[in-house]
Amino acid sequence: MDASDARHRAVIDAAWADFGDDRSIVSMDELSAMVSTNRVYRLSLDDDTSLIAKSSNYGSFFLFAEDHDRLHRTNELLRGGPFGGFMANALVVDGRPFLYYDGEMWVVFYEEVEMRDRLPKILSAGQVSRLGSEIGRFHRACSGVARMIPPPSKTAKSDAVNLFEMLGSRNARDHFGLDRSRLDLVRRHTHRFLLAIHESGYDYWPKMPVLVDWNLGNFSVQTAPDDPDSFELYSRWDYDWFRIESRLLDFYFLSRVSSRTGDRSVFTYGSHTLLEPRFRWFLRAYHEVFPLTEDEVWFLAEAYRFFLLNYVVREGRHFFRYEFWQHLLHDAVDVQLPALESLDLTPLVRELF
Template sequence: MWFVDFPSIINKAWEAYGSPRKIKSITDISAKVSTNSVYKVQFSYRKFVIAKLSFFGKYEHFKEDHNIINNLAYSLEPPFQNTLAHSLTKNDEVFTFRYQEDEIDVWVVFYRPVKIREKLPPRLTEKHIIKLAKTIGKFHKSCHHSIDQIPKSSKTLSSDIQDLYEHLDTKEGKYEFGLQIGAIKRHCEIFLKHQEELPYSQLLEIPVFVDWNIGNFSVTKSGQLFSRWDYDWFRIGSRVLDFYFFSRVVSDIGDKTTFSYLITTLQEDRFLLFLKEYHKVFPLTIEEIKFIKEAYRFFILNYVLKDGNRFFHQFYANKLQKEAYEIYLPSLDSKFDENKILKVLNL
């Protein structure tokens, strides 16, 4: 995407919001990994809000997701009642602003700042892993208890994969994926087939954030989940969708600046320890363990391949997509053994 004056769009969004507070400064605080942009919007008297700008996916989904997240933020049970950032609202709904000019289509949402406590170390100890597993089990349980209090989502895993499948037959899709189309279609078909066989409809669905990079959340000194930000991949789906990133957080290699999405972290003893402790708090089922591999397949197909060129900056997109073709998808069957997990959990 060519240069876009994001601060100017934020000013227009704030004007549309209609607040009497005047903006003093706008500072880019983006992580620089994705194409989404995050800004600190400063007012007088040390007051500020966070502006999130996005242009990948669909505006309707952007608006829907943030409405669900805001409802969830107010619905979570203690001690998670302040874990998520609250969005600014107008006329009893989350305020979003859509800026369209020529081929530019950018969307804005404003958050109240969320408090941040302790960050986990790049490489976790076993004590860290046990505490993290227990607090995430409790958080997932709270999300489950809130499901009836939040709006329904129009996105499904099957519809996202079907969108990718259909895109592969378009002129743009053929140009984007070239010689890899056959392999991608095969994995789409495998995923959709397994969706019917498991069956996915019987799996527990909760609000999931998918991307649990170690830089996206903070904990208390005792290890309790305290706050969570960065909602780029939020959706309603199986809680298993969150597990791949937790396997990376607890992995032996730890948090790295240069990253890949290898499936092998799902088989490490450290992740098995995480699942064992999580299972004590919020028990898993055999069907959910069987779905872990398909959740990983969905992650690669949807977030790395379908949305990768629009979400990641080009360097990361090229690297991750090349690895998806050469490593991630080809290694699914040889590098993942669900029986290893079932045995540890006595399922």
């Protein structure tokens, strides 16, 4: 057990004691993907039940708490509908998610959701279309409750404004580990994203709960016994990138799940999955359930740009372990952002409109 692991386990023990449950922790088994800086553990309790604990010390506890308040509110509002049991619930005290904070680290406990079937690494054509329909249904349900969820403290615009200012600061080179030419390139792309936000009227577009990071390791489905292409979304866990934003932020990861190479663990975030015929199948099925506008489809390029700028460049050092972040950072800056100049989403627009 390294010092970091010991620190996370200690804060989880303290959090459980503060929660005040009569049950004792019998064992604590790590489930962390070993990519993120978070630590995730399964807690086996003395009554033969189990819970999931997540501990963290990056970013802001207060934004973490806000996200879990919004997640809890979303779950409460979805209750009774087709997705009432889809997302894992945090343990609550007095109707609010229980969060432990020692001034340096924080912990949340989740009920352990039942996992059913996992989709294969490479989906069939029928599974791609079915996934599009199911995500359309889920987005439609989230959109239906969005007006009853308080607005967030941070937005895609505020994150981009913050990044733009950081890139122009005196210590930008040391903070990002990029030379001046690369900093200038990232700043140009950040400026372009902010212009797109302004020119599109994005502030007035509908916002709703989005989970952003969709991969085959964080959701399960219920498959029909006689048809592997027919399934329903069954359970979802892992909310590191939850936010209240446009539904478009979900689509890049969904294009990766739909792609001909499948949901791989190779860490590169190229745009090619947005242009594959398979993603057009996904979008067509989604559009039939919860129609997109033409402006939204064109804006998918900007949603992808925001993903690279925010989750790789701005926050990557916190979301990913250092070696993964360095690889992703230089891939994003040297390859993926420059390639955006030639990204043409005309085939997607023609597919739907």
